[in-house]
Amino acid sequence: MIPPDRPAGTATPHDLTLLPTLLLRAPAPPPPLTGRISLGTPVVRPLTGAQAAEGDGDWGAFLESEADRYDYLLLSLVCSFRPSTDGAPFTDAGIGIRLEAPGLPADHQPIAWSLSPKRRAVPAAPSGSLTLTANLVLVDAGVEYSPGGGGQEKLFVVGMGERDSDPEWRFTATPDTPLVGDESLALIVRTPAGAPARAHVTVAATVRQxxxxxxPYRAELPPALRTVTLR
Known part of the structure; x- marks a missing residue:
């Protein structure tokens, strides 16, 4: 576990402006939306053997075995979805991360080694700590999805793109679960040892008018959120 006195969350939330995608059927584009989504400034921390020794995890040996080739970092952020005052709810939303090591070939680009959450049927309260397995895989907190009832239960959030350079999370409102509240997102990034790396963030959502x-809307992100320096 990463010690709770080093929070895995984020600071400095930023309210995002949502810009509508051009609709051919609309006589005039809908106005931008504000006050509906905020995103915390992403927090980046390198994972070290000292952290493993402080916590109760056993991932220090794995980190040491990879040290000649790769560095591992934790990228975490919190996204807040707010209800509408005019009754126009979110139907879905997506948060994407594109990882990049400038100047390196395609087979030396950073990847999402692990991400959280992966699959969940209901929202979960943000946690103050994260748990890692021996191979630096994030253990999801909260209520996990387990297929049942003929597999008809709808997923609230799905994380995808592990071992790729473009992971993302997709949120979907369900009849029982509106897309409202805070969501903690975490990503273990594997990058070539010593190489500079950055993450490009995108946010999109769909509103039912x-x-x-x-x-469909796409968020206009300030520079501090749009591109994050990992190292």
């Missing part, structure tokens, strides 16, 4: 139906 009474008159126009489903309206």
């Amino acid at each position: 009474r008159r126009l139906g489903l309206i």
Whole structure:
């Protein structure tokens, strides 16, 4: 476990402006939305053997075995979805991360070694700590999804893209679970040892309007959120 006195969450939330995607059926584009989504400044921490020794995890040996080739970092952020004052709810949302090591070939780019959450049917309260397995795989907190009832249960959030350079999380509102509240996201990044790396963040969402139906939006991110220096 990463010690709770070193929080895995984020600081400095930023309210995002959501810009509508052009709709051919609309006589005029809907206005931008504000006050509906905020994103905390991403927190980046290198994972070290000292951290492993302080906690109750046994991933220090794995980190040492990889030290000649790879560095591992923890990227964490919190996204907050807020209800609408005019009754226009979110139907879905997505947060994407594109990892990049400038100047390195494709087979030397950073990847998402592990991410959390992976699959969950209900929201979970943000946690103050994260648990890692011996191979630096994040252990999801909260209520996990387990297929049952004929596999008809709908997923609230799905994380995808492990071992790729473009992981993402997709959120979907369900009849019983509106897309409202805080969501903690975490990513273990594997990058070539000593290489500079960065993460490019994107946020998108769909809103159901009474008159126009489903309206897709893409967030306008400030520079501090749009591109994050990992090392």
